[in-house]
Amino acid sequence: MAWLGIGYVAVTNLYSRDGLYRVAICRRPDGLFCYMSERLNTYDEESDLEPDGKPNWEPDQQSGIHATADEAEAAARKELHWLGSENL
Numbered sequence: 001m002a003w004l005g006i007g008y009v010a011v012t013n014l015y016s017r018d019g020l021y022r023v024a025i026c027r028r029p030d031g032l033f034c035y036m037s038e039r040l041n042t043y044d045e046e047s048d049l050e051p052d053g054k055p056n057w058e059p060d061q062q063s064g065i066h067a068t069a070d071e072a073e074a075a076a077r078k079e080l081h082w083l084g085s086e087n088l
Contacts, residue, residue, distance in 0.1 A: 007029030011025050016083070019040065021040070023038075024036050032066065033066045041058050061079070
């Protein structure tokens with residue numbers, strides 16, 4: 001995730017079944033957790049790849065602060081329509 005802040009570490013990465021969304025469960029510098037999701041930019045065929053050949057991911061949503069990674073993941077599953085419990 002290109003937009004993780006300094007000191008943020010992704011501890012879990014989850015992807016939508018269609019490959020258009022992803023979410024990282026992150027440990028913040030203060031030891032607490034949050035989730036950050038991104039979506040693949042698909043507004044035209046040329047925009048899917050940046051010049052370096054990597055997918056063009058754009059920030060989508062960020063959660064509030066959670067005490068544990070499990071709590072942050074549970075919040076992501078509840079709040080992100082594309083994730084839910086079916087992607088366990």
